[in-house]
Amino acid sequence: MANIELTQLKGIGPSIVEKLNLIGIFNLRDLCFHLPFGYQDRTKITQIVNLQPGDEKLIKVKILSAQSLYRPRKMMVLKSTDESSTINVRFFYFHPAQTRQLKAGTELLCYGKVSLSRYGLEMIHPEYEVISSDHALKDKKLTPVYRVPKGIGQKKIRGFIHAAISKLDFAEDFLDVEKYDSSLNMKIIDALATIHNPDAGINIEEMLPGGSHPARVRLLKEEMIAFQAGMAFLKRKQKRHQAFPLFKENEWTAEVQSNFPFELTSAQARVVSEIKEDLSQAVPMMRLVQGDVGSGKTVVGALAAALALDSSLQVAFMAPTTLLAEQHFLSLKLFFNKQAGKVALLTGSTSSSQRKKILQDLKENKIKLIVGTHALFQKSVEFSNLALIIIDEQHRFGVNQRLALRKKNDSETLAPHQLTLTATPIPRTLSMSVYANMDVSIIDELPPGRKPIQTSCLPLSGKDKLIERMLAATKQGSKVYWICPLIEESENLDLNAVMETYEDLSEHFSQEKVGCLHGKLSANKKQEQIQAFKDSKTSILVSTTVVEVGVDIPDADIMVIENAERFGLAQLHQLRGRIGRGTKESFCILLHKDKIQDVSSQRLQVLVDSQDGFKIAEEDLVIRGPGEIMGAQQTGIVPMKYTNLVRDSQYLMETKKVAELICNEEPELANQLIERWISGSIAFADA
Structure with missing residues (x-):
């Protein structure tokens, strides 16, 4: 029953099926368990005069004038008003039917993010609908926001999920998990109804990831039980395989x-x-x-x-x-x-x-x-x-x-x-x-003789003085890694940054003293650069993050990381680990923009205060979530639909016990839970 084909729903054809498959939705049950990551409150209208930049609100406006501009880029600007003030509504992508529809005098309901431009408050690409002047708000519920694949909008996915919940017979799909955990005292269908369609009076914070609303806790605990049952079965399955016993020492x-x-x-x-x-x-x-x-x-x-x-x-x-x-x-x-x-x-x-x-x-x-x-x-x-x-x-x-x-x-x-x-x-x-x-x-111990690495932060305005200090240090026999800023996911841009830094440092130091290492070099050239640094033919190695793991030069004792605020904490810790491998005192300098946000500043401070990878990883996990650690980003399907194992770790031990109990006493129920929550993605752990 639960595995009803997606095409049974109105509006879902082969191309939509393909897109839904990309985010792990293969049948109607998967649609029901595709849970929102946020909510919008469209139940009340906010007056323009009460809007602040950054707000995401619903406004009701009348268009005063509509202009289509083609320079500096194509855009349509609607100067709009309510009784309190004016706001510009701006669209960069629009078609002729919209220009005919959105004329002066038309009344709109717009929902979107408010920003401040030099022309005053504006909303860019809000969701909107044309209304009559006596329009009454229909929405009495919060509007859920979902992870969607390219080509499927929020409105469409909401419709599909609503249709799937009405079509599935949850009486038939009932799994009695409650008898193993009395805290699961809300029926799954009620929890799903609340999560997908919450009343406006509900505290949004309690419904959001990390919140403590009973519907949320009911769903995440069941998912955790399913995940842990999957892992328990996996361990048993592995024990059934055979391997070569290896014990000879020759x-x-x-x-x-x-x-x-x-x-x-x-x-x-x-x-x-x-x-x-x-x-x-x-x-x-x-x-x-x-x-x-x-x-x-x-x-x-x-x-x-x-x-x-x-x-x-x-x-x-x-x-x-x-x-x-x-x-x-x-x-x-x-x-x-x-x-x-x-x-x-x-x-x-x-x-x-x-x-x-x-x-x-x-x-x-x-x-x-x-x-x-x-x-x-x-x-x-x-x-x-x-x-x-x-x-x-x-x-x-x-x-x-x-x-x-x-x-x-x-x-x-x-x-x-x-x-x-x-x-x-x-x-x-x-x-x-x-x-x-x-x-x-x-x-959990480093080889003897290693000294803690002295780590400090320095704004980019101090870069010239830092170069002078490096010059003095290399004359005393120091070896310096100079890590270039992470620009974005583009090797070419990162390459430009490396070459600029290389040329800049080569002017300060004689050219022979500076080496250069990046991903576009051939294997032989990379090895040549590393060897020259190892043999002290060069005393500064300018590099991208290719040195992050594996390059072992025991007497390298200084590392400078430019734009350190752009890197993840775990990556900064890995980079820092390239120095401090000998008995010399080592120094790591985190160069950052002159003005950085408090969050970035706190993150860099974690690195200054600690050499302990576990502590740093915990901080990094809290900031970024477990996806990257678990390799989920490489499977195409996020293994956990609703749970963040770091944020929700207080439930780990109790759900582990419940999962083991169900696996031992009712393996068929465990299998049904696994199928409901993690179906294909448990294979990701079996590797």
Whole structure:
């Protein structure tokens, strides 16, 4: 019943179905559970005289004059009034029928955001309707606002959702979750009716994400139970797979131990023994290793790889960027010096002749350890006996990609072990849910001798003085990373920023002293720039965020990050982790605009006050939500419709218990809940 086709609703044809599919709506039930992220109050009219810039309000106006302009750009401006004052209503996109309709004397209801221009108050592109002078407001309810795909407006999606709720028989779709949790004392149909169509008297804050309205809590708790039941089932399913038990320690293990120049810290040793225990079992390991920047995750990965390699099996080591894959490749070749011929690198920039040879050697088991980027997912990549996959920063990969790699083992019955490394720390309560299908290890100490990095903020007006200080420092042997501002999602613009900064700094320092690193350089050129910096041929490396992970220059001791307010906290922490890797005192300078908002200032202060990745991640999660951490943005479907695992974390433990109870006592109910709430998107966690 619940899986009724979308096309059963009036107005939904194949192209609308395609658009709805993009946001995870595949049937009528999905429409009912597509919940609003905000509300508009269109139940009362506000007079123009009472409007403030930034308000989103409903106004009733009469058009005084209508003008279509074509310079400096095409626009239609309606000078409009109510008894209290005047406002301009402006449209940049309009068609001839609108110019005929919107003439002087016409009365309108407009709902939109108020802004202030040099001509006074205005509304740009409000939703509007033409009315008669004695029009009475019909709206007695708040108007919900939904996430919509391109090509489907708010009005349309509201209509579809309303029709879906009336068409679905919730008596038949009734799932008795209430008997497992007495706090769920509102029927699901009543909760949906309230959320999609709330009365005007309801406090909007209580209905919005983070609010405590009973309808909201009823829905988010059920979604959390469904999500946690899905994770519990996933963990059971993984236990049913078989894997190669790996426990031999021969020449590969001896190689790492002899080529690693330090003693393992006690935290590293503890994590390695947890991994060894997992790998010795005949069920696939699913372990996540969290360790702050510079805590030594690569050597832990190398020791895990050695156990598979000592059993003559293969290992895939996957990194999200070419630069990081190249750095891992160099580190692993040093760890496995005598076996370096059996270690290969495969990225998008591998030449076709090299690629052909690597693919052949991989298939014939001549290559034992392959390091690579997304290139490892391609169909042409075949393994002889893949026993272990190591993934660095898994949240940067989409689910389908990770699943594709898991299926590359040529054995039908054996699944590879999986080890995930991350420097993106996740608060414990959150990781218990997001990674409930994984065992989590934490490397919670840095190698001995590391000193805390001194971090400070500096407005851009102090940049010239800072350059003078850098000049003095490089004469004393300092090495400086100068990270260029993040412009936007355009490599070309970021490239311009790098080249400008490079030329600017080259004027202050002699040209040979300044290196330049960015994503458009070939792999060889990148390596040349890093090597020159390492060998002190250059003392300043101007770079985009490509250095964020993986570039390891132990004596680099200064980092300048321009326009630091544009970066996420976790990314700033990652960048800062490129310095402070030796025994020298290190300094990180966060250059920011002279005037920044309080929120930006607070965020940067978190970094100044703390070196603790977990604390920084918690602050970052509160600001940005968990989507990026979980990799949801790469699946195309946000796995949680209504819940924000950080904001709503107070319900995590109780819903986890309820989910486990339902899974044990009534697995069919658990399956129905999973299907209702997370249907296809649970697969995202199975990778």
